[in-house]
Amino acid sequence: MENPPVFSTSYFFQGNVSVQTVLAKEDPCCIRHSHEFFEIAYVCEGEGIHYIEEERFNVVQGDLFFIPVGVVHCFQPRDLTGIQPLRILNCLYKAELVGFPSNSIPSPLSQFFCQVADYHLEKKWRAYHDQSGEIVRLFQVLHTEGQTSACMSDNSLIRYGTLIHLIKILIETKDRRAILTFKKEDCPIHGIIHHMSNNCQNSMSLHEVSQSIAVSPRHFQRLFKLQTGCTYVKMLQKIRIRNICLFLKYTNLTIQSIALLVGIQDMKYFYRLFAERVGITPGTYRSRYREKNMPSEEDWELA
Structure with a gap:
């Protein structure tokens, strides 16, 4: 996909909320995307692959990534059947939250907040692993705070303080991306599904895809x-539906434009396929999910 979707701040943050947590069950049909906000993604269950920029990394429980604004990435579970899920707990926060007025903060706090600002200004993604269990504890606090209605505002000092504590740990921890290895030949089907998900408007035939991993079409099937x-x-149908749902939720593209983006020219077939798989029309789906206050874990799964 030449232009991966950009997840907007307006969908994930309601009112004055600047810090949010979202639990995502990752789908094998992972779609590369970026955000208008910062994200710290914690692997809380399962194993998988993280596609970030032009690199790929194995991930296991306890791994986490700092993902700046504009960095393109996605996660994919190791198990492609859905039996052993990959769940990611995401801490999301607005970009303006790290524009601290350091000149108004007394030293030594001003020095620390300058470090925080510099960490974000580098716009470099980083990889870590929770060795002590402290990071998962902080994520649990953030997630618990975010689930209570009393905390759905910027008045939650606990949530804000917890985020600052989490960022402080990351600043002081060594980036470990160099030791996260991934061998493409170990998981050829993962790579094929990833390519299908992000290029479904130009999908390969069964013969072409089997040739790409040097096996016969029958053996590939x-x-x-x-x-x-x-x-x-x-799987190709599943991927197309997944793409349609994301474009309906996160973009203002017309339904016909979305159909073309996922490789469907026949609009009657497009509407029939969507209704069969999702149960409602594309227009109803877009309206229903935009009326929600916050995405739930189910929103991230294929209907």
Whole structure:
């Protein structure tokens, strides 16, 4: 996908809220995207692959990533059948939250807040691992605070203070991306699904995709079904629906434009496919999800 979707601040932050947590169950049909806000993503369950910029990394429980504004990435579970899920607890916060007026803060706090501002201004993503359990504790505090209605405002000093504590730990911790290795040949089907998800408007034929990993079409179909639990054609339909849902929620593109982006020229087929898989029309889906106050874990899963 030449222009990955950008997740907007307005969808994830309601009212005056500047810090939010979202629990996401990652789908095998991962779609590369970026954000208008900062994200700290913590792997709280399962194993998988993190596609970030032009690199790929294995991830396990306890890994976390600092993801600046504009960095393109996505997660994909190791298990492509959905039996062993990959869940990511995301701490999201607005970019303006780190524009601290350091000249008005007495030293040594001013020095610390300058460090925080510099950390974000570098616009460099970083990888870490929670060795002590302190990071997961902070994430639990943030998530618990965010679930209570009394904390749905910027008046939550606990949430703000917890975020600052979390950032302080990251600043003082060594970036470990160099030791997170990924070998493409170990997981060819993962790479194929990732390519399908991000290029479904120019999807490859069964013959072309089997050639890409040097196996026969028949052997590829067996391998694909074994690892995913579904056929190549069914997965392509699933990916198209996933893309449609994301574009409906996060963009103002017309429904016809979305159909073309996912490789569907026939609008009658487009509406029929969406209704069969999701149960409602694309227009109703867009309206319903934009009326919600915050996305739930279910919103991140394929309907």
